Amino acid sequence: MTQSLSIQKLLDEFERLPGIGPKSAQRIVYWLLNAAPADATRLASAIVEVKETVHFCPRCFNYAEGDLCAICADTERDASMICVVSEPRDIGAIERTGEYRGLYHVLGGALSPLDGIGPEQLTVRELLERLAGDEVEEVILATNPNVEGETTAVYLARLIKPLGIRTTRLASGLPVGGDLEFADEVTLGRAIESRREL
Amino acid sequence: MTQSLSIQKLLDEFERLPGIGPKSAQRIVYWLLNAAPADATRLASAIVEVKETVHFCPRCFNYAEGDLCAICADTERDASMICVVSEPRDIGAIERTGEYRGLYHVLGGALSPLDGIGPEQLTVRELLERLAGDEVEEVILATNPNVEGETTAVYLARLIKPLGIRTTRLASGLPVGGDLEFADEVTLGRAIESRREL
Numbered sequence: 001m002t003q004s005l006s007i008q009k010l011l012d013e014f015e016r017l018p019g020i021g022p023k024s025a026q027r028i029v030y031w032l033l034n035a036a037p038a039d040a041t042r043l044a045s046a047i048v049e050v051k052e053t054v055h056f057c058p059r060c061f062n063y064a065e066g067d068l069c070a071i072c073a074d075t076e077r078d079a080s081m082i083c084v085v086s087e088p089r090d091i092g093a094i095e096r097t098g099e100y101r102g103l104y105h106v107l108g109g110a111l112s113p114l115d116g117i118g119p120e121q122l123t124v125r126e127l128l129e130r131l132a133g134d135e136v137e138e139v140i141l142a143t144n145p146n147v148e149g150e151t152t153a154v155y156l157a158r159l160i161k162p163l164g165i166r167t168t169r170l171a172s173g174l175p176v177g178g179d180l181e182f183a184d185e186v187t188l189g190r191a192i193e194s195r196r197e198l
Numbered sequence: 199m200t201q202s203l204s205i206q207k208l209l210d211e212f213e214r215l216p217g218i219g220p221k222s223a224q225r226i227v228y229w230l231l232n233a234a235p236a237d238a239t240r241l242a243s244a245i246v247e248v249k250e251t252v253h254f255c256p257r258c259f260n261y262a263e264g265d266l267c268a269i270c271a272d273t274e275r276d277a278s279m280i281c282v283v284s285e286p287r288d289i290g291a292i293e294r295t296g297e298y299r300g301l302y303h304v305l306g307g308a309l310s311p312l313d314g315i316g317p318e319q320l321t322v323r324e325l326l327e328r329l330a331g332d333e334v335e336e337v338i339l340a341t342n343p344n345v346e347g348e349t350t351a352v353y354l355a356r357l358i359k360p361l362g363i364r365t366t367r368l369a370s371g372l373p374v375g376g377d378l379e380f381a382d383e384v385t386l387g388r389a390i391e392s393r394r395e396l
Contacts (some may be wrong), residue, residue, distance in 0.1 A: 002222050004251075004252055004261050004262065004263045004267070004268060005263060006244070006247045006251050006252060006263060007248060007252060007261060009244050009248075010244040010245060010247075010248045013240055013241040013244045013256075016237070016241075017225065017226045017229060017230075017241075018226060018229045019225055019226070020222075020226070026287065026290070028215045028217070029215060029217060029248070030285075030287050031216045032245060032249070033248065033249075033252060033261060033286075037249050039214070040245050040248075040249045041245075041246065041249070042211055043211040043212070043214075043215075043245055044243070044246045045232060045242070045363040046204070046207050046208040046211045046243070047208060047241055047242040047245075048236050048238070048239065048242045050204045050207075050227070050230065050231065050238070051235050051238045051239070052204060053202075053204050054202055054204060054231060063202055063205060063231060063376070064202065065202045065203060065204060068200070070202060087228075088228070089224065089228050089369045092224070122363045130257050153288075154203050188283050
């Protein structure tokens with residue numbers, strides 16, 4: 001054995017992270033070995049702190065530190081709209097657009113019968129409970145534009161529309177700045193189908 | 199603010215690591231948020247442990263956990279050979295070849311007058327002290343094949359040869375499995391110069 005045991009252990013731990021191969025793990029570990037002790041400690045405690053303080057928001061199932069997540073706790077947000085997403089990380093993507101000021105609901109995945117994920121495995125019941133009052137006027141179904149996401153959106157729309165709530169879906173079409181020539185046929189077909197009046 | 203404070207802190211810490219951009223940091227942080235608490239704790243404690251237990255080997259300046267590093271402590275290794283490298287990570291690269299069974303000496307860098315790195319900033323004095331006995335028969339200068347590495351090798355060879363110790367340098371030439379067509383002219387020139395009899 002030519003490698004220090006604790007270095008090998010740290011290498012193994014970093015290699016378990018997504019997107020980190022043996023070379024990247026090695027680079028990071030040598031960086032940490034050279035780093036000031038305070039820098040390394042700060043990373044370690046940030047990991048511990050996140051696991052200790054972050055939990056799911058009991059209302060929308062986003063990650064939260066306080067009672068509610070930062071978005072649910074923000075009284076400035078428009079409570080008449082709920083944007084339904086699969087995962088908490090999707091919230092970050094929508095927030096970065098700056099186009100949406102309503103609330104969210106995280107399903108915790110998408111319907112996938114083959115993987116044993118039905119409505120009971122998602123937070124569908126909790127979503128319907130949130131819609132039981134008359135505050136919500138629109139639900140945007142922002143699940144991913146793939147088979148599972150579409151299935152989930154269609155399933156939810158069938159449950160929500162009868163409640164008299166406007167139910168919408170994110171537009172599919174050509175990516176802005178994209179090249180028509182390189183668009184796949186499904187996306188291009190969808191873009192033609194959903195063409196807008198100018 | 200739509201992001202939890204401790205999540206943002208962890209994102210910042212991961213982004214400081216080499217080779218980790220905002221997207222990779224986000225992927226890792228969401229992975230950690232989903233991971234079992236024990237998995238996250240193991241990573242955090244591995245970081246703390248490495249910084250607490252790993253220090254420089256007083257003999258060869260490799261990373262060590264015990265009194266000496268694993269290689270210096272291994273009595274099976276050939277103490278008549280010392281391979282001089284710039285950084286501890288270079289030892290890993292040489293060990294993986296399985297071609298070398300001697301000891302090492304880590305310089306802690308390479309000569310670079312412009313950056314203010316002279317022999318005093320490296321472990322040159324300690325290397326010469328190790329060569330003072332009559333145990334060492336060969337020193338392999340395995341500094342990098344770039345300007346600083348070559349300068350360092352030439353400088354060390356001038357100090358070591360007068361001691362009557364065989365002083366060698368790693369061969370330069372075409373990478374195995376490489377393509378002659380794509381070799382840079384310096385490497386190809388070196389390969390012709392150092393051609394072997396078949």
